Amino acid sequence: MLRGILTVGGWTMASRLLGLAREMLIAAILGAGPLADAFFIALKLPNLFRRLFGEGAFNAAFVPTFAATLAKEGHAVAHQLAERMAALMTLWLSMLVLLGVLFMPQVMLVLAPGFTDEPEKFAMAVELTRITFPYLVLICLTALVSGVLNGLDRFAAAASAPVFFNIFSVAALLVLTPFTPTPAHALAWGVTASGVVQLGIVMWAAARAGMPMRLLRFPKITPAVRGVLRRMVPGLVGAGVTQLNLAVDVIIASLLPAGSVSFLYYADRVAQLPLGVIGAAVGTALLPLLARQFAAGKPLSAHRTLNRAVEFSLALALPAAVAQWVVADAMVDALFVRGAFGPTEAALTSAALAAYALGLPAFVLVKAFAPGFFARGDTATPVKIGLLIVVLNLGLNLWLTQVFAHVGIALATGIAAWLNTAILAFLLWRRRAWYPDRRLRRVLPRQLAAAALMGAVLWGLQLVPVVAIPGARLIRLGLLVGAGLAVYFGAAHWLGALNLRELRALRRRN
Known part of the structure; x- marks a missing residue:
């Protein structure tokens, strides 16, 4: 497990550092005004669906099934399951993207209602999101093939693919800007192009691992596929609850003064550096290992694995949270204050960063505890927890933004994450599935x-x-x-x- 965590964490660190360079460039050129707000909404929407259909519900249902099938029935049967799921995902996501592009103005009315007061900003958000929306298909398929690689204990290619998102975004901003209406248009095209490259990388790695993936084939619903879909439905609801939380944040931020979406975005990107490195690495490496241990009838090994994952997560998340909270001003000042991003924008962003830092350990612990349910095939329990979290997050957002404006959104997110962590840990403890050793x-x-x-x-x-x-x-x-x-x-x-x-x-x- 540790090798997997270090591999994923190392590549994620490289991606996050490149991402910081990307955000620094965006801040210098776009600042934190209407154009930046429109682009960040255009980036947020496909990412919401990506987490819903790709990394969230699908991985929770597919990776344990794939790992168990590989262990019990062999390479050929697991390969067949992966290809059939890939064909099905390609079909339904393509239909979703087509509908999204056609009805994007209506979607934007729901996601960013506050933009309607500024027609140019609203139209820009619609146009940019239509450019970035195909990224949804590409990155969800990338997540599927990455799940196959993780199930095979091949972590490097899947972990390295996101690096190209940042490389292509920076390249597009520097090279394409003279040929597009605005720098935000160049960034949007760079996002979609990066999806093509990321999918190509993991497809190549899967072929080298002896499991080439054919995506363009007629999907066939077999008993194994139906089993994944049955497990995926509650996971979709659960992931949908999580994404609804994020959507609520965006909706409320769009109703706040101009720039609020951007302040939260920049703060979140800095906060995501340790979260992505630690949380994503732990969750990615932990799920297939726990699934194999349960499939092999080794609950004590699974318990020990989960404790070590929690220990390792906290060993890195606690200092990261303290550092972000203490030096938030210095971080934002050094990273973003240049060009169109001035001291006023820095102060508003650093306040949000300090608030996000308070919830950082909880975000990481959720990544460690959730596989304890998913590896057992229980994707329904997190749904029930998620429904409570949505209600709490909404109430906290409405209350805290009255006092702290955009910082209230970050505080609400952290408080909701701590409650989520506490409930997950309590339920695992009550089921004797985990207790602190x-x-x-x-x-x-x-x-x-x-x-x-x-x-x-x-x-x-x-x-x-x-x-x-x-x-x-x-x-x-x-x-x-x-x-x-x-x-x-x-x-x-x-x-x-x-x-x-x-x-x-x-x-x-x-």
Whole structure:
């Protein structure tokens, strides 16, 4: 498991760092005004559906079934199941994209009702979303083939594919802008082009792994396919609940003053750096391993695996959350303040980033706990939890935005994530599927102490004045990051919260 986490985490880190460079360029050129708001809505919509039909419900239903089929019935049967699911997904997603492109103005009325007060902004959002919407088919198929690779314990290609999203976005912004009406149009075309490349990469990797995928074939509904679909339906509802939460955030942000969508987007992208590296890596590597352990009748091994996943998640998520909260201003200032993005935009963005940081450990823990249900074939329980979370998130959004404007949306998201985590953990504990073992209970207080010490050091370092030299803000941020890493890992090792020698040994064994 650790090798899988490190592989996915390493590539995700590369993708997130490239993503930061991409956001820095977008902030400098688009700023946080109406054009940026329109593009971020155009990017948000296909991503909402991607998480619904691709990474969320589909992976929760397909990956455990694929892994169990591979273990019990062999390569050929698992390959056949994967190809039939791919053909079915290609058909229904293509129909969805066609309908979305035709009825995009009506969709936008629901997703961003606040834009109707500015007709040009509304029309721009519709036009840009029509360009990006085909990305939905490409990236969902990429998620399917990635699930096949993860089930085969091949993590590198699937984890590296998102790097090309950032590469193509940056290239499009720099190269295509002179040939498009606005820089946002260039970015939109870059998004769709990146989907073609990402799908090509994972298709090539699957073929090399001995499981080539034929997408353009007539779908056939077999008992195995029906089994995945039956498990997928509650997962779709559950994933739909999660995406409804995100949609609620977008809808309410569109009703706030201009720029609110952009402030939340930039803050979220910075917050997503540790979340993507830790949470996505843990969830991706954990699900197929747990599924195989349950299929082999090894519940104790699965319990131990889940505890180590929680321990590793918190070992990285806690310091990341503390660092983001303490140095939010310095991070946003160094990364985004240039060109069309000024100090006012930076202050509003950093406030949202600090709020997102409070929920970061919860977001990561959800990625660790959810596979505990999915690996057992239980996709219905998270649906019931999700319904409660939607109601809570909506109520918190309506209340907190009255007091904190766009920052209230970030706070509501974090509070809802903590409740989601608590309920998942409680239900796993009540079913005797998980409880904190002795090792986890021993290291958690030490992880908290190491993170607190790091936070105190970072707070003190920020009191040192910034030297007026070119690149001083980026240099300062780099020094803060380096100091934070050194203090946390040194303190964690000294306190016994994280054994660095053990990690190296585990990586060699895995």
